[in-house]
Amino acid sequence: MPQLTPLLAPLWFAQLFTGAKSFVDNPLIGSPRLNALGLHATRVRAAHAMTARRRAKLAAPVEAADRAAFDRDGVVEIRDFLPAPTFQALREQLFAYRGPAREMVQGDTITRRLAMDPAARRALPAFERFSRDARWAALARYVAGFDIEPLLYIQSILPQRHSAPPDPQVRFHADTFYPAMKAWLFLEDVPLETGPFAYVKGSHKLTPARLAWEKQRSLSARDGDCRLSARGSLRIDTSELAALELPQPTVFAVPANTLVIADTFGFHARTQASLPATRVEIWAYGRRNPFRPFRGWDVLSLPGIAERRVPLRWWLGDKAEKLMPQPWRPVGLKGPTDD
Numbered sequence: 001m002p003q004l005t006p007l008l009a010p011l012w013f014a015q016l017f018t019g020a021k022s023f024v025d026n027p028l029i030g031s032p033r034l035n036a037l038g039l040h041a042t043r044v045r046a047a048h049a050m051t052a053r054r055r056a057k058l059a060a061p062v063e064a065a066d067r068a069a070f071d072r073d074g075v076v077e078i079r080d081f082l083p084a085p086t087f088q089a090l091r092e093q094l095f096a097y098r099g100p101a102r103e104m105v106q107g108d109t110i111t112r113r114l115a116m117d118p119a120a121r122r123a124l125p126a127f128e129r130f131s132r133d134a135r136w137a138a139l140a141r142y143v144a145g146f147d148i149e150p151l152l153y154i155q156s157i158l159p160q161r162h163s164a165p166p167d168p169q170v171r172f173h174a175d176t177f178y179p180a181m182k183a184w185l186f187l188e189d190v191p192l193e194t195g196p197f198a199y200v201k202g203s204h205k206l207t208p209a210r211l212a213w214e215k216q217r218s219l220s221a222r223d224g225d226c227r228l229s230a231r232g233s234l235r236i237d238t239s240e241l242a243a244l245e246l247p248q249p250t251v252f253a254v255p256a257n258t259l260v261i262a263d264t265f266g267f268h269a270r271t272q273a274s275l276p277a278t279r280v281e282i283w284a285y286g287r288r289n290p291f292r293p294f295r296g297w298d299v300l301s302l303p304g305i306a307e308r309r310v311p312l313r314w315w316l317g318d319k320a321e322k323l324m325p326q327p328w329r330p331v332g333l334k335g336p337t338d339d
Helices: 009-015 032-036 039-058 064-073 084-096 118-123 127-131 134-144 208-218 306-319
Strands: 075-078 099-106 109-115 151-158 181-186 197-199 259-263 268-270 279-286 329-334
Touching: 032 039, 032 208, 039 134, 039 208, 064 075, 064 134, 075 134, 084 127, 099 118, 109 306, 109 329, 118 127, 118 306, 134 181, 134 259, 134 279, 151 306
Parallel strands: none
Antiparallel strands: 075 259, 099 109, 099 329, 109 151, 151 279, 181 259, 181 279, 197 268
């Protein structure tokens, strides 16, 4: 754990007003004494209050049924999202595409990502039908709580590829202490044996019980035995859900051409795959500083910049390798279904 020094104290204090979440990298965020006094709980309350105000201003373009489902559950499932001819064209183009890929290994699972950069978009003209879809754009922005263009990837999940402990993503968790958006457009059917996405419906709501759980976990997360919880992605066992007045998880074993979009403050996980498999999807991610009051004015969403953000993030990560290890390793040219 970093030691509190006069030199770094102003930086650590400033991070309290950002999305910084690691209990081990910032002695203020991880302080049991400050969190017992309510620091973490205050950050959680403030972030959710600001998100609620931004979402209220982003609600009008969202279809009423989508907004009602999200507000109730924290996750929306839309089957047959793209017109059948568009979806078939997208599948054919995407499965034939090969591009610069990155992979991360967690336990027995490989996650592969290819950036939806300008080269990929030229090779996948059918993708534009999805990226410009008004229903998708409105819902993605509402869930994220910002009028931003999400990061977009071609993602492949390859479970049971190593003789190793289970993928840590099969433990239910919240990504961070504030609302954020992730979405999946599944390019193939997702049967139970391949490890579908699962979500605890209603767990995106900041209830008194959830706030008390957040405060309690903040007292011990820094020194606990779970590395990902210590870094701010708090894990929860399904046996704890009833005490928070939450249901058991819903598993999204869905057909191809299903869009699932979720607030990842809600508890979610991959389920355990029972066999080696390859799951291919368009994966989207939207997150900004939760304490930012404005929903728009995002220079990173401008055309010409938005589609280049992923390669830039990877390049910056490579340059900063000595200071911060880069989990996403370049693996050369690959396609989504390469084994």
